[in-house]
Amino acid sequence: MTREDVRAGRFAGQVAMVTGAASGIGAAVAEELPGAGSIALDVADAAAVDGAFQEVLRRYGRLDVLVRAAGAGDPEAKRRIVDAVVEGRPVELTDSLDDASWRRVLRVNLDGTFHVLRAAVRVMRPAGAGAITVIGSSSAFDAPVGYPHARPPRRVCTRWPRPWPRRSSRPGSA
Amino acid sequence: MHALAQAVAKEVIASGIRVNVVAPGPTGTGMAARTPEALRAGFADPRLRPYATPEEISEIALFLVSDAAANLVGAVPLANGGRFTA
Numbered sequence: 167m168t169r170e171d172v173r174a175g176r177f178a179g180q181v182a183m184v185t186g187a188a189s190g191i192g193a194a195v196a197e198e199l200p201g202a203g204s205i206a207l208d209v210a211d212a213a214a215v216d217g218a219f220q221e222v223l224r225r226y227g228r229l230d231v232l233v234r235a236a237g238a239g240d241p242e243a244k245r246r247i248v249d250a251v252v253e254g255r256p257v258e259l260t261d262s263l264d265d266a267s268w269r270r271v272l273r274v275n276l277d278g279t280f281h282v283l284r285a286a287v288r289v290m291r292p293a294g295a296g297a298i299t300v301i302g303s304s305s306a307f308d309a310p311v312g313y314p315h316a317r318p319p320r321r322v323c324t325r326w327p328r329p330w331p332r333r334s335s336r337p338g339s340a
Numbered sequence: 341m342h343a344l345a346q347a348v349a350k351e352v353i354a355s356g357i358r359v360n361v362v363a364p365g366p367t368g369t370g371m372a373a374r375t376p377e378a379l380r381a382g383f384a385d386p387r388l389r390p391y392a393t394p395e396e397i398s399e400i401a402l403f404l405v406s407d408a409a410a411n412l413v414g415a416v417p418l419a420n421g422g423r424f425t426a
Contacts, residue, residue: 190369191394191397235401244376279344283344283345287357290355291357293356294356297357297406297409299359299401300342301364301401302345304365304420304424306341307418
């Protein structure tokens with residue numbers, strides 16, 4: 167699909183939301199979704215996220231498209247990686263990565279994604295339709311050295327949600 | 341984050357909701373601008389495509405929410421210009 171298709175109305179008449187629309191990829195997406203609403207939202211604040219989606223439902227009656235683009239990096243970690251590379255020494259960051267930095271990245275990237283997905287599903291499921299794209303990162307496939315908080319959201323989530331073990335209905339079986 | 345989205349995708353497709361992910365490599369955004377030059381230089385192999393533009397990544401995101409992607413559920417296309425494959 168090309169931008170020409172979008173301008174010709176591929177998403178015409180659809181209600182769309184973009185998180186992280188203030189800059190970067192989110193802004194590029196919002197520019198191409200005619201009439202997409204974008205609001206300043208702390209995606210780590212579950213109540214704020216729920217409120218925003220409920221407001222869209224109240225105003226427009228439905229949500230057809232969501233693109234979740236808000237993401238957090240760690241410039242301080244990157245600076246320390248660069249310092250190590252420039253000085254020709256191994257990157258050593260994990261042992262000194264502080265709780266606040268860890269939580270800040272995970273709050274936005276992991277908690278925020280959960281909050282946004284949950285809120286969107288709550289609005290879309292009764293309608294029986296919707297389409298969502300989450301902007302992730304190639305670092306999920308190949309961990310960058312010295313950036314451990316960028317990859318765990320994927321590792322953690324491969325154990326979530328864990329389906330209940332199936333139980334046989336036959337008595338006496340495991 | 342990707343596995344979270346994929347887990348949700350497998351559940352909610354039954355309700356007619358498609359969820360997908362796009363995994364961009366280095367992209368020319370504010371986040372990238374805050375990446376020190378020395379790190380960015382490591383991504384700038386002249387044999388490869390340059391940094392993606394936000395518009396190029398948004399094209400993939402928009403394709404994924406369009407009807408043309410009707411059979412993509414829980415997909416995670418890697419858009420990193422071939423820096424590595426997965």
